[in-house]
Amino acid sequence: MIRLSGLSKTFGQRVAVDDLTLHVRAGEIFGLLGHNGAGKSTAIGTMLGQVWPTQGEVLICGHDVTRHRQLALQKVGAIFETPVFYDYLSGWRNLEILSHYTAPTPPERIREVVEWVGLTGRETSKVKTYSHGMRARLALAQALLPQPELLILDEPGDGLDPEGIHEMRQTIRRLHRELGLTIFLSSHLLSEVEQLCTRIAVMNQGRKVFEGSLAEVKQPKNWVRLRVNDFHQAVKSLREKNLIVDERDGQFVALASEVDTDVVVRRLVEQGMAVYEIARHEQTLEDFYLGLMRDDSDR
Amino acid sequence: MRNGERVAIHGSTVQRFNGSTVQRGTMFYLQLRNELWKLFAKKRTYIGFLMFLLAQNAIILVFRFTNGPRVSMMRTLEGNGYVAQEFISALTVATFMLLPIAYMLLPLYVSLVGGDLVAKEAEDGTLRMILSRPVSRLRLLLLKWLGGAMFSFALVLALGLFGVVFASLWFPWKGLFVFIPGELFSVFDAAGGLQHYVAAHLMMATKAVTVMGLAFMFSCLNVKPAAATILALSFVFVSFIMQNIPYFRDLQHWFLTYHLNIWQFMFAQPIPWWKIGESLSILLGFNLTFLVIGLTVFQVRDIKS
Numbered sequence: 040m041i042r043l044s045g046l047s048k049t050f051g052q053r054v055a056v057d058d059l060t061l062h063v064r065a066g067e068i069f070g071l072l073g074h075n076g077a078g079k080s081t082a083i084g085t086m087l088g089q090v091w092p093t094q095g096e097v098l099i100c101g102h103d104v105t106r107h108r109q110l111a112l113q114k115v116g117a118i119f120e121t122p123v124f125y126d127y128l129s130g131w132r133n134l135e136i137l138s139h140y141t142a143p144t145p146p147e148r149i150r151e152v153v154e155w156v157g158l159t160g161r162e163t164s165k166v167k168t169y170s171h172g173m174r175a176r177l178a179l180a181q182a183l184l185p186q187p188e189l190l191i192l193d194e195p196g197d198g199l200d201p202e203g204i205h206e207m208r209q210t211i212r213r214l215h216r217e218l219g220l221t222i223f224l225s226s227h228l229l230s231e232v233e234q235l236c237t238r239i240a241v242m243n244q245g246r247k248v249f250e251g252s253l254a255e256v257k258q259p260k261n262w263v264r265l266r267v268n269d270f271h272q273a274v275k276s277l278r279e280k281n282l283i284v285d286e287r288d289g290q291f292v293a294l295a296s297e298v299d300t301d302v303v304v305r306r307l308v309e310q311g312m313a314v315y316e317i318a319r320h321e322q323t324l325e326d327f328y329l330g331l332m333r334d335d336s337d338r
Numbered sequence: 339m340r341n342g343e344r345v346a347i348h349g350s351t352v353q354r355f356n357g358s359t360v361q362r363g364t365m366f367y368l369q370l371r372n373e374l375w376k377l378f379a380k381k382r383t384y385i386g387f388l389m390f391l392l393a394q395n396a397i398i399l400v401f402r403f404t405n406g407p408r409v410s411m412m413r414t415l416e417g418n419g420y421v422a423q424e425f426i427s428a429l430t431v432a433t434f435m436l437l438p439i440a441y442m443l444l445p446l447y448v449s450l451v452g453g454d455l456v457a458k459e460a461e462d463g464t465l466r467m468i469l470s471r472p473v474s475r476l477r478l479l480l481l482k483w484l485g486g487a488m489f490s491f492a493l494v495l496a497l498g499l500f501g502v503v504f505a506s507l508w509f510p511w512k513g514l515f516v517f518i519p520g521e522l523f524s525v526f527d528a529a530g531g532l533q534h535y536v537a538a539h540l541m542m543a544t545k546a547v548t549v550m551g552l553a554f555m556f557s558c559l560n561v562k563p564a565a566a567t568i569l570a571l572s573f574v575f576v577s578f579i580m581q582n583i584p585y586f587r588d589l590q591h592w593f594l595t596y597h598l599n600i601w602q603f604m605f606a607q608p609i610p611w612w613k614i615g616e617s618l619s620i621l622l623g624f625n626l627t628f629l630v631i632g633l634t635v636f637q638v639r640d641i642k643s
Contacts, residue, residue, distance in 0.1 A: 050640075080643060087470045089641040109472040117470035119643065123463035127379055136372040140471035140478075143368055181467070191470075 040065050040189050040221045041086060046095035048081050055081040057245040059095070063223055063238075065188075068215055070236035071225040072328060078245040079225035080120075083193045086223075087117055100189060113141070116182030120194035122174040126167035130158060130177050133166055138184040148184065156180045156210075172203045179210060183218075190214065192224040196231050204231065211235055233324040241331055248331050256327045261294040266316035267307060276310045277303060287330075291320060366481075369473075373485035377451070383489065386447030387496050393443060394500050397435045402508045407434070414517055420525060427512035429531045432501035433538075433605070437518070439497060440542055440601070445549045445574045448490050452553030453567030455482045456636065461562060466641055475637050479558070483629060486554055490546035498539040516605040524607045534605050541601035541614070548598060548621050549574055551628040558632035560639060574598075597621050 041063035048056040056078040063069040073079050084090030085097050088108040097104045102111035124133045131149065138144040153162045156176040161169070169177065175195075182190060195211070196204045208231065214220050226232050232239055239256065241249040249256075267273045270289050277283045277292065282303055285293035294303065300317050307314050377383055401407055411434075412422035456479070459465040468478065514531025516524045526534055553570035557563065574595060580586055581593040590596045600617035603610055 084640065084642060089466060089469050091638070091640060109474060112470070112472040115470070115472075117467075119463070119466060119470075121463065121643075123467060125376055125379070125464060127381070128375065132375060132379075136375065137467060137471065139365070139368045139372055140468055140473040143364060185471075 040067075040100060041069075041223060042096075042098040043082070043086075044096045044098075046082065046085060046097060047093050048078075048085060048090060049093050054245050056085070056092075059242070059245075059247050061240055061247065061250065063221065065221050066219065067238055068211070068222045068224070068236045070232035070239040071223070071242065072227070072229065072232055072239055073225075073242035074227055074332075077227075077242040079227075079242060080193055081245075082242070083117075083191060083223075083225055086191060087112065087115070114185070114188040115191060116185060116187035116189070117191040118175075118178045118182050118193065118195055120197040122171075122178035124166045124174065124177060127165060129163050129165055130169065130173075130180075131162040133177065134162075134181055134184060137181045141185040144184055152180045152183050155183065171198060172200075172206070175199060175203065175207060183214075187220065189221045189223065192222065194226055195224055196226060196228050204228075208234060229324045229328055239324075241328060243332060253324070256322070256324055261296070261298075262291050262320040262322055263294060263300060263303070264290055264316065264318045264320045265292050265303070266290065266314075268313040268315075273307055273310075273312055276312070277306060280306060282306060369477075369481050370484060373481050374488065377455075377485050377489055382454075383451060385450065386443070386493050389443060389447065390439065390493075390497050390500055391504075393439055394435050394497075394504055397438075398431060398504055398508055401431055401434065411515070411517070414523075415515060415525075418523070420515070425513045425515035425525060426509065427514065427528070427531075428502060428505035428509040429511070429514040429528065429535055430516075431505040431509050432498075433514060433516050433535060435501055435505075436497070436538070437602075440545070441578075441599070444493070444497065444542070444546055445571060447493060448486075448546045448550040449553040449567045449570040449574075451489050452486050452550035453557050453565075453570060454563045455486050455554050456557040456632075457559075457561055457563040457566045458557075460560075460641065463643060466643060469641050476633060479633055479636055483551065483554055483632075486550045487547045490550045491543050494539055494543045494546050497542075498535065502535070514605075518602060521602065522606050524605050526607075537609075538601045538604035541604050544618065544621050545598040545601060548594075548625055548628075551625050551632075555628040555632040555635075558636040558639075594624060597624075 041061065043059050043061040046056055046059040046061075047054070059078070059082060061071075061082075071079050071082065081090055085092045086099055086104060088104045088111070092105065099111040100114055104111045124130075125136065128136070131153070134149050134153070135144065138149070149162075153159055156179050158173065158176050158180060161173065166174065166177065192211070195207055199207060211222060211224070212235070215222055222235075224232070224235070233253065236253060238252050239249070240247055265273065274283065274286045274292065282295055282298050283292045284295050292303075294300075300319075304314050304317060408426065411430075412426065415422040415425055456465070459468070469475070511528055513528055514524075514526040514534065516522065516534075524534075549570065552573060553566055556566035556569040559566070561569075577593045578595040581590045581595050586593075597617040597620045600614055600621075603614060
């Protein structure tokens with residue numbers, strides 16, 4: 040659905056996106072993670088033909104966006120971080136205006152989508168009377184009108200209250216389940232990505248530092264939390280016997296494959312150390328993300 | 339055939355949506371209608387119409403209830419052997435009002451709208467929404483320019499209509515007298531005067547469209563809407579000031595404003611068609627240049643939040 044190859048974009052001297060290669064398959068919910076200014080929105084801008092790449096190729100639905108923008112975006116819907124509309128017009132009129140840039144849209148289709156997003160009864164009110172949540176629904180409606188196969192969401196949870204974020208998350212799941220859409224979303228909210236996406240990519244300072252499935256993120260190493268009287272001594276002792284492959288934060292060790300906690304405890308007790316606690320620890324996306332950022336800045 | 343698929347029928351490309359076949363022209367019509375909705379649903383679009391109403395009524399009342407301008411006009415007419423009362427009419431007053439409004443207010447209000455057309459959408463963020471759709475930047479700008487041109491025509495039409503309607507409330511329907519010191523002195527009967535009045539407005543529409551096009555060009559740059567309007571007005575007023583400096587008198591036909599104000603020659607007897615044709619060609623050149631510069635700048639621009 041989306042294929043970026045060696046994509047770079049510079050604004051003057053500043054490199055916004057650096058050699059980004061990405062592949063999003065049909066039917067996926069793909070998350071692009073990164074802090075503010077990491078290059079996510081610029082990458083999305085190039086996917087929609089709004090930002091011209093300095094280098095590289097952007098294929099959307101099999102078409103090169105820079106050369107065949109109209110063909111590439113025929114089956115694409117997009118929502119941006121702050122839903123903006125013509126406030127002085129009604130929600131209905133806004134939908135008509137925006138959908139007609141893709142194709143003439145009959146009123147029945149607009150009515151159907153308005154109902155789907157739950158705006159029935161308010162569609163004829165001026166958008167300036169809408170709450171943030173209603174604007175988010177209207178944004179979704181305009182994205183759905185052209186019957187897209189791919190939905191691109193740029194920071195969809197931005198500015199929403201917890202209830203709004205929950206509703207947005209449910210909607211994204213529903214879109215994926217009921218309409219079978221491929222969804223590409225960018226976010227700096229780790230929990231949002233963790234709960235929605237099947238695969239992710241992480242960007243830092245314009246570069247991709249990770250691409251893979253959420254399962255890979257959560258179980259890359261066999262982490263256990265270890266509380267002993269001398270953590271550094273314990274690590275040294277366990278490394279001597281190749282029982283661990285990594286350690287971090289003064290309390291976590293990653294066990295070598297085929298090694299279980301009883302072996303670790305036995306070794307430490309034999310070395311005369313007091314073991315107060317040992318427990319399996321599943322790595323969260325936050326742990327993983329912070330680790331990536333740390334590793335990247337160390338480089 | 340899939341929904342949205344493009345097919346060729348009778349040699350023209352058509353697109354199929356939800357079971358109906360829609361001509362490209364229909365798409366263009368719908369998109370142009372949308373541009374007009376956006377434009378005419380905004381309150382600020384009507385500032386020009388409102389100000390014309392106020393300015394024209396103020397001028398009419400001054401003309402009706404004070405002696406200065408009326409006496410001066412009567413003296414000019416009688417000094418040239420005409421019966422002044424035959425020409426102090428609705429048409430004469432409407433034309434008398436036209437000069438200050440067309441010189442000062444018209445460029446202001448068309449610039450205000452022209453400067454908004456692209457820059458306001460970019461500033462608000464709606465441009466990003468539009469450009470996530472499969473519409474080309476060229477098509478989008480042409481639609482916007484066309485919307486702006488239609489507004490300019492409407493504004494000039496309103497100017498002409500308001501003038502003649504409100505003047506008719508206070509003055510009789512008689513002959514037309516037009517006097518621009520150093521430029522022209524013309525008298526017409528009521529029917530002929532009306533024809534010249536209408537023709538002058540048609541020609542004035544080219545002025546309105548050109549100034550709108552100038553503001554539109556600046557609007558395509560990465561600037562705020564107000565900056566686009568101010569740049570366009572500065573261009574027009576600087577050109578006007580330079581054109582009227584005695585040193586540049588012989589070179590006045592090099593200035594845009596000289597050609598913009600060619601509409602006033604529609605009141606000449608006889609109408610200098612060659613001069614008007616020349617100015618129209620030059621204005622066409624200016625318009626195309628403004629449009630091409632605007633399109634080129636917009637085409638290479640990155641649209642970001």
